[in-house]
Amino acid sequence: MIRLGIIGTGSMANTHATNFKNIKDVEIVACCDIDMQKVEQYSKKHCVKGCYSDVSEMLDNEKLDAVSVVTSDRFHHPVVMKALSKNLNVMSEKPLALNSKDAWEMAKMAKKKGVINNVNFSYRNSCAAQMAAKLIKKGEIGVIKHIEAYYQQSWLVSGAWGDWRTGLQWGWRLATKMGSNGVLGDVGVHIYDLTTFIAGTEIVELNSLLKNFKKTPGSLMGNKFDANDTVMTMAKFKNGAVGSIFASRFITGHPNNLKVGVYGDKGAIEVYLNDVRATYEELHICRGDNALKKNSWETLIAPETPNMYQRFINGVKSGKNDQGDFATGAKVQDYIDASFKSDKKKGWVKI
Numbered sequence: 613m614i615r616l617g618i619i620g621t622g623s624m625a626n627t628h629a630t631n632f633k634n635i636k637d638v639e640i641v642a643c644c645d646i647d648m649q650k651v652e653q654y655s656k657k658h659c660v661k662g663c664y665s666d667v668s669e670m671l672d673n674e675k676l677d678a679v680s681v682v683t684s685d686r687f688h689h690p691v692v693m694k695a696l697s698k699n700l701n702v703m704s705e706k707p708l709a710l711n712s713k714d715a716w717e718m719a720k721m722a723k724k725k726g727v728i729n730n731v732n733f734s735y736r737n738s739c740a741a742q743m744a745a746k747l748i749k750k751g752e753i754g755v756i757k758h759i760e761a762y763y764q765q766s767w768l769v770s771g772a773w774g775d776w777r778t779g780l781q782w783g784w785r786l787a788t789k790m791g792s793n794g795v796l797g798d799v800g801v802h803i804y805d806l807t808t809f810i811a812g813t814e815i816v817e818l819n820s821l822l823k824n825f826k827k828t829p830g831s832l833m834g835n836k837f838d839a840n841d842t843v844m845t846m847a848k849f850k851n852g853a854v855g856s857i858f859a860s861r862f863i864t865g866h867p868n869n870l871k872v873g874v875y876g877d878k879g880a881i882e883v884y885l886n887d888v889r890a891t892y893e894e895l896h897i898c899r900g901d902n903a904l905k906k907n908s909w910e911t912l913i914a915p916e917t918p919n920m921y922q923r924f925i926n927g928v929k930s931g932k933n934d935q936g937d938f939a940t941g942a943k944v945q946d947y948i949d950a951s952f953k954s955d956k957k958k959g960w961v962k963i
């Protein structure tokens with residue numbers, strides 16, 4: 613039995629509990645949050661025995677094989693480093709850290725300790741994304757020329773996920789003083805990861821524009837809503853392709869909508885996630901001379917794939933790290949840091 617501890621018992625921690633409880637041979641034996649009321653509610657809801665308000669205490673008292681870190685972003689680095697110092701296998705929520713330096717420190721420490729390490733890049737759970745990556749790697753669409761990707765959200769206009777003006781859960785995502793890197797750090801990480809994963813390449817140079825839109829009221833508990841709401845990136849990729857990557861929380865009418873399109877000289881692949889047009893399984897492909905001539909597309913249904921929680925636990929069992937490791941998280945953090953730098957200097961930045 614793998615004995616797991618959950619650190620941070622807010623909203624996303626429920627998704628972690630549901631997924632880990634679905635995996636055979638995993639028991640969530642302890643949970644921790646700086647807010648003891650939340651810990652108690654969580655422990656009741658998910659039948660977890662050990663309750664803690666201090667991470668060190670939990671790590672000292674419990675016999676754990678692994679932890680899952682689901683705190684707000686700025687605590688990932690200190691909490692993960694503590695868990696690694698205890699030689700624990702660690703799954704961390706995205707973003708791995710708030711900057712590249714911290715993220716690489718975590719990746720290097722995990723490697724040194726020889727433990728299993730994964731970042732919860734949850735869109736890799738999509739069968740279509742996994743199949744697209746495999747087909748592109750096999751050369752199905754030829755030499756890639758263009759990549760177009762976006763991550764659209766509407767929660768700043770829709771209110772569908774609660775009131776961001778007053779709720780701490782959304783407020784910390786809007787204020788740099790509360791450790792937010794804005795939309796770039798929140799879902800920009802997902803789309804940078806998904807794009808480079810599907811296209812099987814890296815970003816080598818980028819040019820980003822960040823935008824913070826005025827909001828009323830302008831703060832939460834005195835912390836200004838000053839983090840970026842929108843990022844528009846032009847990117848040059850290692851494989852010679854050029855593309856655009858866009859993320860925003862002001863895309864009215866689209867609660868959570870992603871696209872990665874990869875266009876080659878022999879075909880093209882498009883993956884749409886959480887959009888009304890598609891599911892996690894549907895992959896759109898234009899391939900073959902006839903299809904290319906007619907610009908016609910077919911829809912493939914991708915085979916099942918393990919989710920990130922299963923990949924992490926499989927890794928703990930087998931001792932073999934699966935995809936989405938800390939080094940990948942740190943590489944994505946390089947892109948985030950480069951985007952900030954580029955916006956500031958108003959120009960291209962090499963990675």
Ligand SMILES: NC(=O)c1ccc[n+]([C@@H]2O[C@H](COP(=O)([O-])OP(=O)(O)OC[C@H]3O[C@@H](n4cnc5c(N)ncnc54)[C@H](O)[C@@H]3O)[C@@H](O)[C@H]2O)c1
Binds near residue numbers: 682
């Ligand atoms: N992978 C995904 O698709 C996905 C989706 C949503 C959220 N997330 C990530 O999950 C994390 C949590 O998001 P959320 O929506 O649950 O936020 P949340 O605000 O609901 O929960 C965060 C919890 O962490 C606790 N916390 C903060 N510092 C702590 C510390 N030092 N020790 C213990 N607990 C601490 C807070 O009290 C809070 O209960 C974030 O990093 C977010 O980016 C990922």
